[in-house]
Amino acid sequence: MDRVLGGGFVRGSTVLVGGDPGVGKSTLMLQAADRAARAGRTVLYLSGEESAAQVAMRGRRVGANAPGLLVGSGTNLAEFGADIEARNPDLVVIDSIQTVAHPDVPSVPGSLTQVRECAARLTGAAKAAGHALVLIGHVTKEGSVAGPRTLEHLVDAVLYLEGDRLQDYRLLRGVKNRFGSTGEIGIFEMSGSGLQDVANPSRYFLSRTTHVLPGVVVTPALVGTRTLLVDVQALTTRSGYGTPARRANGVDATRLAVLLAVLEKRAGLQLSGEDVFVATAGGAKLEDPSCDLAVALAVASAFLDRPFPHDAAVVGEIGLGGEIRPCGPVEARVEEAERLGFKRVLVPAPGIRASRAIEVVSCGSVDDAITWLEPQRTQRKTAKGA
Template sequence: MAKAKTQFVCQNCGYVSPRFLGRCPSCGQWNTLVEERVESEKENHQARVSFEGQHAKPQLISQVDMSETPRVKTGLEEFNRVLGGGIVSGSLVLIGGDPGIGKSTLLLQISGQLSETKHRVLYVSGEESAAQIKMRADRLHVASENFYLFPETDMTSIKAAIKELKPTYVIIDSIQTMQEPDIQSAVGSVAQVREVTSELMQIGKTNNITIFIVGHVTKGGAIAGPKILEHMVDTVLYFEGDLHHTYRILRAVKNRFGSTNELGIFEMRETGLHEVANPSEIFLEERLKDATGSAIVVSMEGTRPILVEVQALITPTTYGNAKRTASGLDHNRVSLLMAVLEKRANFLLQNQDAYLKAAGGVKLDEPAIDLAIAMSIASSYRNKGTDPMDAFVGEIGLTGEIRRVNRIEQRVAEAQKLGFKRIYLPKNNLQGWTPPKGIQVVGVATLSEALRKVFN
């Protein structure tokens, strides 16, 4: 009998090596290579076939019936927004997040809402028993005649259950616990995750079944398993938040059917997740009136404008090298803006420690937040507060110019709706539109001009 061939596969990135290595040459992680058996290639590769035996065939694009993939809305408008307007039939959605953040709670609520609209839902759990899921479902008031529980990890049994029930929606909780019997490797390994996802994708696409997959995350915050997992699915959602606070953020980082970087805000309560209709009020509700080092920015998260408080604390350094710390903001962007303030506005910041954060736990990474960051730094450095009714929008160039930003009408309208009286924005953005009544729009061309108008 021939000896079985083996190879060593990195459990972090999927790198394959013929021999054991202490450190993965691809991702640089230590002790992640695990020995796996090499599977022989199957002689007959089967084409995609539905449960009814229908094969895919070429057809004219003009003959494709769009009515087969309608968008289905859930009872959570925030969830619909993140998906681009609702669930697309036959799509594959991956949801990742830290342990205990609320992934299973979110999908259990959505399953209950979908089953109440006469859609058959199959909830497959490899981590909990049916009684444990029922206990949580009773707390969330989830109950329906079309909602089925199936505590199983074997993909052969799961495929048979899907073929028998013919559900419209399938939830897999989680992908790391599922096992393909034909693959001779450990549960949760790169080979298992890749093969199980591939089979789920084939089931969903050929039978027009929407499949939600729960994925665990690594210490670095990325979804565990091979990177190809995120390439195979249609939508990747990250469920973020602090376990010490009640608010949760659902963020889309990939979406074939909608905008990426879309944001949904939820509040975790005893009865489950409740959507937050106006997140700007939450991010601003605890702002001090006369505090220094504070500025309000109107940031675009996907298609939604959100007002967030940017805070800065500038203090003299006690060591030789000044410290730069940023939470919710890009560290390199903060360093760049402080260099521009030194060169173009004559601020002496090289001997000052700087601590910056975006209040509320939200992460901001668009260029339009530059002006608010600069104003918060200047406010703390000069120990002079900004007007609490002022907002700031604008990108800052290395020469100190304020560059135009996109969707300025939506940003100004959101600030006006929340009661702000004045907004500073790039001068070039004033052309081609009429500002709404009730808010003063101030155009600035340079950083020096903005500092002069705000603090003089």
């Protein structure tokens, strides 16, 4: 969470933590509040959703029991205000902004007027008293309920906790941050004892298939300041309609269109009649241009029905001429690939120090890189046909 916030909570500032119902917002904030309290701060966790006993029960389950962590329950903002003034905390958590209401505001809790007014009063108080404030909100990215737009300009940072409720992983992303970048992500795993830091986040973005499939290529991508290995997957099928479908998930759609044109023109792959689908495993968002080579090779691999070597990773930006361009910190990427047991890595420029266990191969063009696709499958097919 510190990483996503760009260092931690800032006094006088307000952070909005949004996310779907049940994703784990209360759990995350109770654990974060506990950590702050353990570091010697006074933290006031005010819940309008649950009774103090319910919060305490969760606290016991996740081991949040620091003496400086004070829990209150209620929905009256006037009472909360008095509590905050009396306790003079370093950090205040309001769970959630939709459940509190100020008696002076003639509008029901959760209404736009009430949410906006309560948030304005709380942020004002935080600025005046110099404590950090966290507002938990039932807000989805689409802004369905009292949308983030209402609150976004009022707060200094907006974080979203995302995840599939059926899976155990949760991603924390920043969409606005006055004190740091928004590129960083936090990766957690939900367990009976709360959210745990994922020790090896690269594993999360690699699909867990054990057999080698065509259309899957791994790239060490920059996500925030971290290098994480991400699986890029592609599928191509003969298009049944006039205009072929192109869908990109986790990869920029315009970038995909350019790469398809390059593959067609510079590597001779007839993709114009193909529906092309590209996705990243685990919902990683690749904004780093050095993922070009992985996207192009995944598409080529799917189209040619030839798998890419499972022990190799690739990194490189692709130019319009099909040339592979140098890109940002290659050494760190090579190291991450090595750390996760890859044996070979395809990089743009020669001169990368070939380290201990991993073979570093430089590659000049996308056409060159395609020769890396394993021929077995076609050979097997031909053999069978023969």
